[in-house]
Amino acid sequence: MIFGRSERGKPSVEPVTLKILVAGGFGVGKTTLVGAVSEIRPLRTEEVLTEAGRPVDDTRGVEGKHTTTVAMDFGRITLREDLVLYLFGTPGQDRFWFLWDELATGALGAVVLVDTRRLEDCFAAVDYFERRSIPFAVAVNCFDGATRHRAEDIRQALDLDDDVPVVLCDARERESVKEVLIEVVRHAGTHTADGRASVAT
Ligand SMILES: Nc1nc2c(ncn2[C@@H]2O[C@H](COP(=O)(O)OP(=O)(O)OP(=O)(O)O)[C@@H](O)[C@H]2O)c(=O)[nH]1
Numbered sequence: 001m002i003f004g005r006s007e008r009g010k011p012s013v014e015p016v017t018l019k020i021l022v023a024g025g026f027g028v029g030k031t032t033l034v035g036a037v038s039e040i041r042p043l044r045t046e047e048v049l050t051e052a053g054r055p056v057d058d059t060r061g062v063e064g065k066h067t068t069t070v071a072m073d074f075g076r077i078t079l080r081e082d083l084v085l086y087l088f089g090t091p092g093q094d095r096f097w098f099l100w101d102e103l104a105t106g107a108l109g110a111v112v113l114v115d116t117r118r119l120e121d122c123f124a125a126v127d128y129f130e131r132r133s134i135p136f137a138v139a140v141n142c143f144d145g146a147t148r149h150r151a152e153d154i155r156q157a158l159d160l161d162d163d164v165p166v167v168l169c170d171a172r173e174r175e176s177v178k179e180v181l182i183e184v185v186r187h188a189g190t191h192t193a194d195g196r197a198s199v200a201t
């Protein structure tokens with residue numbers, strides 16, 4: 001070994017990096033989720049909700065909210081020494097739909113974050129990933145004061161396939177969000193394995 005070229009301090013393996021989208025309706029906690037779990041200072045693109053936006057921005061149910069994501073959130077988390085996730089949070093409002101295709105390019109999987117008080121707000125995100133065969137997990141953000149529902153009831157209400165993971169979470173809690181991300185990666189892994197198997201046969 002050449003002196004002074006020690007491998008000390010280097011990770012033993014180059015980590016695999018995966019892109020995960022964080023989607024869902026307006027104000028369900030996407031920016032909060034990315035911020036809770038990111039090990040780098042998350043990039044945010046928040047703008048103040050203004051009077052001018054009132055006719056188009058449906059703030060019913062999120063009256064305490066003063067800002068909204070206008071492009072994306074970005075964060076990173078090392079799940080294991082050899083596995084790094086890049087998280088891309090989508091904007092929640094309909095007027096930013098044109099950004100989704102750009103954000104979804106190369107995504108391995110997605111989280112659809114849900115607020116059970118406004119369940120219908122996540123229908124568009126669920127449809128989007130189903131149509132494109134992007135594996136996703138549904139994460140129910142358990143807001144304080146909202147009625148708790150069983151994961152199975154939410155699966156039924158959203159008419160999800162049996163293999164789609166449904167996880168209850170708190171978007172403000174790092175450990176809780178990590179569990180969600182582990183489920184997405186696991187689910188996406190089986191999805192890819194299935195895909196390969198069917199190509200091989
Ligand atoms: N009580 C409670 N409040 C939450 C939770 N998650 C988010 N919030 C609050 O809900 C509000 C909305 O959160 P955001 O993270 O901005 O939501 P978003 O989905 O990024 O919103 P858009 O980008 O505008 O679609 C914020 O005021 C958060 O503090 C939660 O799990 N529990």
Ligand SMILES: [Mg+2]
Pocket residue numbers: 030031032068069073089090091092
């Ligand atoms: Mg946001």
